Amino acid sequence: MRKGLFTKVNNPFLLPVYCGNGALHRFYGYLAHLFLTTMDFGANWKHYDQAIIPLPPDHPITARTLSGIPGPGTLRIGSSGWTRKEYTNTLYPKGVSTANQLTEYGRIFQCVELNATHYKIYSPAEVQKWVEKVKNKDFLFCPKYPQSISHHSSLLNATDETNAFLDGIRAFGNQLGPVFLQLGEQFSPARKATLFKYLESLPEDIDFFVEVRHADWYNNPTELREYFKTLREMCIGAVITDTPGRRDCLHMGLTTPDVFLRFVTKGNHPADLKRLLEWKPRLDAWTAAGLERIFFFLHVHEGEHEAAFYKEVKEVFGIATQETQMSLF
Numbered sequence: 326m327r328k329g330l331f332t333k334v335n336n337p338f339l340l341p342v343y344c345g346n347g348a349l350h351r352f353y354g355y356l357a358h359l360f361l362t363t364m365d366f367g368a369n370w371k372h373y374d375q376a377i378i379p380l381p382p383d384h385p386i387t388a389r390t391l392s393g394i395p396g397p398g399t400l401r402i403g404s405s406g407w408t409r410k411e412y413t414n415t416l417y418p419k420g421v422s423t424a425n426q427l428t429e430y431g432r433i434f435q436c437v438e439l440n441a442t443h444y445k446i447y448s449p450a451e452v453q454k455w456v457e458k459v460k461n462k463d464f465l466f467c468p469k470y471p472q473s474i475s476h477h478s479s480l481l482n483a484t485d486e487t488n489a490f491l492d493g494i495r496a497f498g499n500q501l502g503p504v505f506l507q508l509g510e511q512f513s514p515a516r517k518a519t520l521f522k523y524l525e526s527l528p529e530d531i532d533f534f535v536e537v538r539h540a541d542w543y544n545n546p547t548e549l550r551e552y553f554k555t556l557r558e559m560c561i562g563a564v565i566t567d568t569p570g571r572r573d574c575l576h577m578g579l580t581t582p583d584v585f586l587r588f589v590t591k592g593n594h595p596a597d598l599k600r601l602l603e604w605k606p607r608l609d610a611w612t613a614a615g616l617e618r619i620f621f622f623l624h625v626h627e628g629e630h631e632a633a634f635y636k637e638v639k640e641v642f643g644i645a646t647q648e649t650q651m652s653l654f
Contacts, residue, residue: 327525327559366538368589369570370626376569376596380603384578386553391582391615398612400619400642401435401465401502404631411628416635431459433635436502438587438622442468443475443507446489449496456500465502467585467620468494476509479516480523491528503532503585503620505564513539514548521555529560534585536564536574543573556580567600577607583618584611590623592630598637605641 407430413421417429430437441447455466471490474483494501508520520535527533535556542548556563557580566574568589586604590597608619623638625631638644 327527327529327561366566366568366571366589368568368591368626370591373569373591373594373596376600377572378596378599378603380607381572381575381577384549384553384576386550386557387577387579387611388614390557390579391611394615395613396582396615396617398608398616398619400608400621400644402621402623402635402638402642402644403434403436403438403467404623404625405438405440407431407437409628409631411631415629415632425458427455427458428460431461431464435461435463436465436467436620436622438505438620439466439468442490442494443470443472446471446473446486447493449493452493452496456497459500462500465500466494466497467502467622468497468504470504470506475506479509479512480519483523484526487526491531494531501531503534503562503583505534505536505585507536507564508538510538512537513541514545514552517548517552524555524559524561527561532562532581532583534562534564536566536587538571538574540573543576549576549578553578553580567604569596569600579611579616582615583620584608584616585620585622587622587624590625590634592625592627592634597634598641601638601641 407426408423412426412430413419416433417426421429468490471486474480474486474490478486494504512520524533524535537552542552553563560581562581562583562585563576563578564585564587565576565578566587566589568574568587588601588604590600604621608616612619621638623631623635625634
């Protein structure tokens with residue numbers, strides 16, 4: 326068991342979503358609903374040309390978390406799954422069958438933000454079939470929490486489902502990466518006692534990361550400090566989501582010496598690379614201060630451009646090209 330707002334409202338990229346009371350709360354609640362079902366969360370592509378490019382400064386918790394001694398900064402890059410139709414003939418060679426997509430994905434990427442587990446609790450036998458398809462045994466699966474636990478039950482009375490989920494994903498064995506708990510937009514700090522009690526019940530031999538989306542976690546410095554402090558005490562990470570319309574989710578707070586970064590971008594747009602380039606020096610600085618692992622997940626809105634963007638990512642981070650992967654690379 327585990328132990329100030331911008332006021333220029335004509336540009337949505339200058340406004341973190343503020344979920345206070347009244348009409349503004351309802352308005353942004355409606356906007357948030359539009360984005361919750363996809364990883365276009367927080368993104369209004371019509372205004373992407375006006376996106377803020379520079380990263381914010383580190384939250385103070387980051388300096389307290391990192392040891393100050395250089396770390397390995399091991400980088401793993403992935404996306405949210407292997408079945409996206411746009412991968413055919415772009416990331417995957419022509420003629421790859423559905424049955425072989427995971428094998429091909431595991432040859433190209435180093436990890437996956439496993440979105441499939443958000444919609445179903447898989448048995449150990451089903452999980453084992455995924456493991457058998459990946460030939461790279463250094464590859465890690467990072468399962469997303471089932472929505473039946475994170476959204477529908479809001480972490481209450483979820484013991485049986487949690488046990489079933491954890492029993493299933495343990496079948497990943499040494500290829501189990503961090504487990505990703507994303508809470509719904511309506512899960513505010515008013516329910517923090519429920520969250521902290523639930524996290525306290527989780528096993529210590531599995532790594533967990535949490536993403537909160539309700540803006541009151543970020544708009545209230547006291548709540549954010551308590552949230553980060555509690556996660557750090559439990560050795561649980563805080564997901565960083567870099568999405569252009571929700572700068573508050575780009576909190577730059579590390580509560581473990583690992584980072585779980587969800588990078589939401591459009592594809593085939595100049596701002597994509599500009600935003601990406603901001604991350605290289607920050608990750609280098611964190612690595613020099615003790616960062617151990619980097620999980621960098623690409624969420625490219627226009628999937629047909631993901632292969633080209635992945636090539637840019639590899640170039641920025643100095644990842645050697647493997648000719649055996651794809652002719653594109």
